[in-house]
């Protein structure tokens with residue numbers, strides 16, 4: 001009988017002897033690999049954190065003690081151990097358990113996560129609340145070295161080490177030397193300054209000899225250094241950084257040695273001060289294909305367990321991301337002012353090849369979207385043409401930088417916003433459903449969305465010619481497969497394009513919704529309803545002339561966007577009609593209602609939330625019946 005079968009909560013885990021735990025870890029790994037091979041998911045990160053999850057739940061009294069996993073993508077073992085073993089097969093499926101931690105899913109999930117580096121701030125908040133409520137609980141945050149590249153992590157450390165020295169906060173730094181790709185920045189090399197016992201002895205001797213050799217003060221200094229073992233450690237290990245924040249530093253220790261981990265956690269759990277435990281782990285641990293290729297298995301699709309080979313059908317149509325990456329390289333070959341910025345996502349944003357070809361013109365700033373945008377603003381002031389490629393959902397982090405550092409002075413920074421719209425299985429924390437609204441309110445910003453890959457290429461060309469902030473957002477997944485036009489022509493600013501003409505209904509569409517609008521038009525035609533379809537291309541500036549002229553002729557208007565309706569493209573059209581004093585026009589706005597969208601397959605969610613072709617057909621029916 002398997003050990004895992006009997007684990008329905010951490011209380012069951014605690015019944016196991018320490019000797020049994022490595023076998024349990026094996027079973028958990030097996031379950032994770034087996035399920036993720038069918039559902040896709042964050043395999044490598046979760047495999048690396050199996051022992052951590054076991055040790056934490058073995059030692060602490062969760063959910064009374066509060067545990068926060070940063071990003072939450074590494075928490076599969078935690079989910080399995082905390083009563084979700086039987087549902088684990090539904091990982092990332094619609095109505096199944098989420099790929100990240102979710103407050104609503106389990107009392108063991110202290111925080112809903114998905115965007116990185118929030119764990120220290122949130123756990124400090126929890127610790128403070130527990131203190132004020134006179135409740136005695138430990139609070140534990142587990143954060144990766146990649147997530148430690150974000151400023152907010154240090155904002156949390158800074159506060160924790162100041163006023164709240166007596167709060168019982170344990171931060172576990174899960175250091176695998178990787179973000180999604182190899183981790184970047186000075187911090188990464190600093191963390192890897194791990195000294196073996198022998199090296200520490202040698203370093204101590206060297207330092208001792210040096211201090212003793214100094215005239216007069218030498219001997220005293222040597223005695224002092226010898227006495228203060230801790231400060232000596234601070235000289236020579238990554239602890240220096242965290243001790244500067246008043247954290248008690250322990251480590252680095254091997255995060256796969258369960259016995260050792262449990263001993264240390266048992267010791268530090270009694271400390272009444274902020275503690276940082278530095279644990280080293282291996283991404284993909286225990287599954288050879290993921291150990292060998294942790295970048296691919298960071299977030300993978302379905303795969304064959306035996307070989308690790310991808311099982312998702314190979315789509316011959318490139319993704320929008322691929323088209324963007326290739327077009328940027330073509331353009332950068334001709335214009336050496338072009339530089340590219342990513343925030344820890346060179347693969348995801350299609351910039352990996354650019355990085356190889358133009359290493360000096362490529363910048364991975366770490367998980368630091370705010371810094372990345374302001375860094376680009378700085379380069380723009382010097383005449384460079386920065387292209388900042390960030391997912392829609394993560395650009396939310398840098399809203400003020402877009403406003404304050406780019407838009408106010410009309411700096412020519414180009415925002416290539418990937419994963420605009422419904423992203424699918426990553427769910428509510430990751431859908432890019434707000435960008436049209438959050439950017440539209442910013443003066444000086446131009447916003448475009450391509451209907452196909454030719455539009456995307458032209459939008460990049462348009463952006464490179466534009467002397468001011470400009471953004472184009474495109475969806476996750478395959479483009480439309482149309483042949484690519486050469487040469488790439490820039491677009492006239494603020495002009496839409498009429499794709500089909502008809503008299504009954506006017507469909508104003510933006511981005512990938514243009515395809516749905518065309519499909520809906522065909523269905524409507526079969527019902528005897530004729531529709532004009534406009535690929536609006538620009539959310540800002542809108543093609544006012546075209547839209548208003550058409551709306552006067554065809555006063556039954558449908559706007560379609562893959563964005564929240566509040567403040568988005570349809571709102572812009574309504575405002576334009578109002579400002580132009582157009583009366584008697586009936587408008588149906590298709591977009592996401594005022595709600596957060598859960599995880600599930602993209603097409604299913606589009607259908608459930610009424611933003612696909614059938615939804616357009618229904619809206620047209622309503623308009624026809626109303627007039």
Ligand SMILES: Cc1ncc(C[n+]2csc(CCOP(=O)(O)OP(=O)(O)O)c2C)c(N)n1
Pocket residue numbers: 045048071073074114115116143144145146147148176178179180283298343344345367394397
């Ligand atoms: C604000 C934000 N930007 C980007 C991402 C995308 N992302 C998810 S996990 C990850 C790497 C995290 O690295 P680390 O914390 O070291 O965890 P590991 O996967 O190595 O275990 C990134 C960049 C994110 N989740 N949040």
